[in-house]
Amino acid sequence: MSAAHEAYLAERYDRHLGELVEYLRIPSISTLPQHAADIGRCADWVAAHLESIGIRDVEQLETGGNPIVFGELLEAGPAAPTLLVYGHYDVQPADPLELWRTPPFEPTIRDGQIYARGATDNKGPLFVYLKALETLIAVDGGLACNVKVLIEGEEELRADNLDTFMENERERLRCDALVISDSAQYAKGVPSIPLSLRGMAALQLRLETASTDLHSGMYGGVAPNALDALVRLLATLRDERGVVAVEGFYDGVEPPAAEEVRRWEELPFDPEELREQIGAKLLIGEDGEHGPLERMWKRPTLDLHGVWGGFSGEGIKTVIPREAHAKLSCRLVPHQEPQPLLDRLVEHLERHCPAEASLTIEWTLPGATPIEMSRDDPLVRAAEAALAATYGRPPLFFRSGWSVPVAEIAKRRLGVDPLLLGFGLPEDGAHAPNEQFALESFELGTRTMIEFFSRCADSAHA
């Protein structure tokens, strides 16, 4: 990074931070229908911002759902590589609101952090990319590579519209590689690149036991209780260690190579520190057989995300509820596919459904296939060099436990490999109350991306 780049960033630091605050202020929650207008407003904001930093031909493209904001800067010529740069402008719901120290859509800076829903997932990390592009365009008059910018509005919602869009727009999206801002560093101050992503599959179910809610005084002792049936059904899914009890759930899952386990042992990781960080009494899982890193990165999981039924207000309502609901999802690892796993899960639920209850699978979401990347990819090498130049030490390579559907879709639809280069941190609280993004991540991320975009011209076609 040149002195001119440095000066540009320093002069505009406050203005850039102000823009990020403006962006975070928009409650672009894609999973809640009442925020549809905010989604539209956010797409407009992103499109205007892309134009303002010098991206050309900015458009909002139809997807059948929330629009994709798309723009290009293809002036590096046909010999230079073309990168498809990805982010999303939608965010998760903010509830439970009462656990936020400051309101989720009133971005607040304290102790070197900016707090807001979307701060780290993905508005902050995406903004880092945009500020790097802005700096290069403003200072150098252009980029050494070609870029196509794709910012979607349904990352937290569903992947099928993006899938269809990528299938239909192969020509427009033609590129040499996908660079994904929606990712995190291994740890604060530790430059790093993840080389795999878990897949995801989810469903929502309903149990019904009667045609109406019933009074527990009158009917208690004979009337089936939907919540009672539900807890007995859900309790069959995992054992007391958190090991999933669905038949065939772990079929085909391979242990990590010995060489990889050796590298994991070199990572700065202390399970006891992790336990303390999340405030847990103990870590769960297949302990003894599989270490915590393997469980987070290379083992599939099943988690309940929501259970509800009956009365949850203040005090007591002595009702025998007629219906009860649950949402759950699985994380998948290589050699697992979402749909077959959902089939096994549904089969398990049907087999273990208590006799007094009727089971309805309200929906299934075969969210993402797991993917793995090669450490020898030239783009991975460019990222490695950019991180090393910025942080002053070579990056670590690790795996990532979460799922980024776009990586898998782009591989399948466009035939390109993904690079995950994001500047979130594990402690940022993605999807949780008091989500945050460190100002240090903002600064280091912007510098890294300036280095990266400058280097990838040489590397992407290597």
Add this chain to the structure above:
Amino acid sequence: MSAAHEAYLAERYDRHLGELVEYLRIPSISTLPQHAADIGRCADWVAAHLESIGIRDVEQLETGGNPIVFGELLEAGPAAPTLLVYGHYDVQPADPLELWRTPPFEPTIRDGQIYARGATDNKGPLFVYLKALETLIAVDGGLACNVKVLIEGEEELRADNLDTFMENERERLRCDALVISDSAQYAKGVPSIPLSLRGMAALQLRLETASTDLHSGMYGGVAPNALDALVRLLATLRDERGVVAVEGFYDGVEPPAAEEVRRWEELPFDPEELREQIGAKLLIGEDGEHGPLERMWKRPTLDLHGVWGGFSGEGIKTVIPREAHAKLSCRLVPHQEPQPLLDRLVEHLERHCPAEASLTIEWTLPGATPIEMSRDDPLVRAAEAALAATYGRPPLFFRSGWSVPVAEIAKRRLGVDPLLLGFGLPEDGAHAPNEQFALESFELGTRTMIEFFSRCADSAHA
């Protein structure tokens, strides 16, 4: 009942129904703080109504919570018996609202039923008493017995304020017997008197597993899940038949006498009809060992009333919830006491709490001790005669599965026996959506209570 009484009721039928509609329109939900003003409005309405029908010295008495509306008519002289007449003006919450055919607080008459929250529990049955008193006062110029009318506003909430009130106001409440409108007939067209009530004990619990909600992609496989811990804990409470698995839960519970079982066999009861009525696939419980009537009347039960945690909105939020909650209650039978049962329940919960979770008992409610009444009580005989005169057939005697805390409190604090004489029906849907009260119950109930108040002068001191 005289021709003059008949004529009075016939003339005023529409006006009386209009008054009931007005009463039902007030959303006097005692368990929801946002309805505090409605509770006050409802107490005012009841007080004004008591005055309008000729009850004297009507007051709203402080309880530390919602006021008790109290009035008297003591003109029958010291030789005549004094009845304490009980009802409550508060109602249950109306959710889930989407299951109501017409709004819960817009009373609607269709097919001979009046639909509204509180229609049968307890506004309709109490109103029957008030119309009987009004008729006797208007037509006869007074009553053959003395009455004290006590209408409380926390029946659906808690019994401790009523308990303290009865302890402090023994003098004001001095009476020969308690007559409770908050009860139901055995079946439509079958006059009947319940001779026992189950007791009740409830609690709410919380499990916590982490200091914040966590992302299931990042932490899935190591982070404990509060919902997962909760379903495993709750699943230990009952077995697949609905038999409670808490140690000592059934201790001291006695089987019904052979003679009583023989009388049950004469009752119009068909378990298959009950199963169809509630829309269940099967009836649960200790089948084979204890028949359905015994399970509803003479066996204790445990039911989950609410379970919640995580995300219950539309779509998916891949959160590992840090906390999860449940509400549950038990019905008790003779030889069981609420507090010792709660102690056993809490002990069970503590013993079975998954190691990764912290258990908090958020509150306990030792609601009511079970009670039994004698068939030979003179007041029971007066009710028997009043029902026989109105329905043209002798009433059945049965047990009631639910709990009426006032019966137990009055026995303990005032030393009087309770009579349950209510005109709800099992199919009225107390506590459920589309709660209703039959116009036929309204008419037969009013006539029965006119007969009863006329007869109890002879019986209560027998």
